Amino acid sequence: MKSYLQHLENNEAILLMYLGNELPDQDRVEVEEMLASDARLRAELENLRLTQQLAWDALGSLDAMTRPPMSPIAAQNRMSQLLREWSDRRRQPKIGVSVSPRKIPWWRGSFAAAASLMIGYYIWAVYHTAGMHRLSALPPPTYVLTDNDKLSLLRNSFEISDSEDSSLAEHVAEVASVAPEDSADSSPGSDLNSTGAQ
């Protein structure tokens, strides 16, 4: 049995262990030798013994003066009931637990993993391709500038004053009249004149 004396911090700890008869024999003999030679330690032990006795008396008196939370008979009945319930639960066969779990062949795992990978790749490929198709199917963006827009851009770019504005409109009208027939139809040669007139 291991010695406690080396580990106990003070006299109170040693004496409490001694009083409680919890020291190994070797420690006990050593403490008794110290007590025999040290009157102060003996007084300390006696004081501790009385203090402990007072605490035990206090708790004993308190128990004698107060009722327990429940009567011993009621407590015993409650315990019997708990025990019966526990025993019943314990004796019931466990439902839902298979006696011998089914053995799965080793290759099934590998097969399942490979199949999962293939399915995953297939799904990814399908979605990826479909996404590309969707992008290519979109019409190219078209931006059509009207004559008014073009005039506004020129005015803003070259900071044209009001006096120069009428000559610019005329110049634009001339350019529009020189432009080929087909482009003049689709873009806004026709309303250039009206814009210039304004």
Place this chain on the structure above:
Amino acid sequence: MDIRVASDDASAPVTDEELVRRLRDGDDWAGEDLATRHCSSLLRFLQRLVHSDHLAEELHQQTWTSALENLDKFEVTSGNGGFKAWLYRIATNKAHDHWRSRGREKKAKEGLRLVTEEAAPDAGHRLEGAEAEAKLRAAMELLPQSQKEVLLLRYYGNLKFVEIAEMLGCPLNTALGRMHKAMIRLRQLLADDAPVESRTS
């Protein structure tokens, strides 16, 4: 009809651990014996620890229910103290769980109870409401919780200091120090003639 099986050696008292073994093997009487041995002291321990009969009763039932449910986990041959230490450990943990879950409420009620207790003792204790009892109860309640736990485990559980230290998760010297302080404090509280409640803890 159940017939109690006498111990092989009638002169030797059957240990708690032997009763646990029998209970596991289906002997319900062993469970009754265990209950008879520890019910009263465990109830008193909880009563002093939580200062409430109703709560002590509730925790007592929870303790036994938990002990039975976990009986297979209890190691009969382990060196961590016997069945009693295990049982008191469960009870102490139940009390801690309760305090943890109702910490704020407890603190609020604690102050109220100390103020009103002297003036209006509850009906259960009215007939026994002697001054000595009130003083003893108040003294016990004024002990710091950590010191009181050691004192009560020692008195009601009759546990060794090593077991108490292990149960509370503290060094042996700490457990011994708490025990010493608890005894000294209790002596101080009971020695004075003045009402215990009027003194600060």
